[in-house]
Amino acid sequence: MLKKKYKKIFYLLLLIFLFTFSVVLFFLNNKKIEVYGIKYGDSFYHSKNIYYEDKFGKPLPFSWMFYVIKYKNKIILIDTGFNNEALVESLAIDYRDPFYLLSFLNINSDKITDLILTHSHFDHIGNADKFKNAKIYIQREELEHFKKNSKDKKLLNFFENNDKLVLFDDYYNLYNFFEIKKIGGHTIGSSIVLFKHNNIEYVITGDECYLIDNCDGNPIGTYYNIKKNRDFISWVKENENIRILPLHDNKIFNIYPVVNNFIAKII
Numbered sequence: 541m542l543k544k545k546y547k548k549i550f551y552l553l554l555l556i557f558l559f560t561f562s563v564v565l566f567f568l569n570n571k572k573i574e575v576y577g578i579k580y581g582d583s584f585y586h587s588k589n590i591y592y593e594d595k596f597g598k599p600l601p602f603s604w605m606f607y608v609i610k611y612k613n614k615i616i617l618i619d620t621g622f623n624n625e626a627l628v629e630s631l632a633i634d635y636r637d638p639f640y641l642l643s644f645l646n647i648n649s650d651k652i653t654d655l656i657l658t659h660s661h662f663d664h665i666g667n668a669d670k671f672k673n674a675k676i677y678i679q680r681e682e683l684e685h686f687k688k689n690s691k692d693k694k695l696l697n698f699f700e701n702n703d704k705l706v707l708f709d710d711y712y713n714l715y716n717f718f719e720i721k722k723i724g725g726h727t728i729g730s731s732i733v734l735f736k737h738n739n740i741e742y743v744i745t746g747d748e749c750y751l752i753d754n755c756d757g758n759p760i761g762t763y764y765n766i767k768k769n770r771d772f773i774s775w776v777k778e779n780e781n782i783r784i785l786p787l788h789d790n791k792i793f794n795i796y797p798v799v800n801n802f803i804a805k806i807i
């Protein structure tokens with residue numbers, strides 16, 4: 541009689557355990573991704589550089605950003621910002637150190653496992669050599685162009701002797717979740733990053749759209765191939781469930797919740 545009773549309790553406890561375990565698994569799985577937009581600077585930039593058809597004719601507010609994604613046990617950086625005092629001064633940027641901002645998320649440079657570079661302009665690639673454990677993804681022609689034209693000896697040397705580089709032509713699929721895709725409108729191999737979460741498609745635009753407003757149908761003013769930029773913008777406009785994540789737009793901080801004045805929590 542007593543044995544029967546214990547058996548019942550055992551099965552009941554087992555059931556409770558299995559239920560709790562599946563609930564925890566469900567939530568863990570749902571939380572497998574966190575996405576943050578990090579703003580390391582604010583300045584102004586002339587509208588003729590931002591818009592192909594300049595409708596303002598004056599300097600406009602312009603932010604300087606990169607993104608960080610925690611995905612399963614990976615920490616992925618999309619672009620790096622830069623640490624160069626002369627550039628900060630010449631562009632009159634109200635500037636915060638990108639590494640200091642990362643520390644608010646308990647991330648130091650060694651923890652970055654993957655670094656995606658959308659293109660090779662200084663504000664996207666400047667700190668690429670500071671993440672010693674990261675694999676680095678960049679479009680092939682973009683890197684070739686950088687190697688031929690850049691005068692940044694430190695970065696040139698870094699890219700020359702690097703066995704962690706992953707070069708791609710048209711696209712690269714990272715962890716079966718992120719699609720890195722060449723557009724080639726802003727620069728020769730400028731790329732975007734796409735991923736889906738809860739039926740929403742997110743697109744980190746690189747500088748194919750400086751601002752969300754560019755992706756609304758207003759091509760950029762600084763371009764390599766304006767047709768490719770226009771085609772990308774048309775594609776964005778055809779998609780209904782799409783969220784634009786540019787790298788120079790303070791609006792991100794009005795749309796998404798914030799961790800502090802410089803970090804927005806996208807997901």
Ligand SMILES: [Zn+2]
Nearest residue numbers: 661663747787
């Ligand atoms: Zn940029």
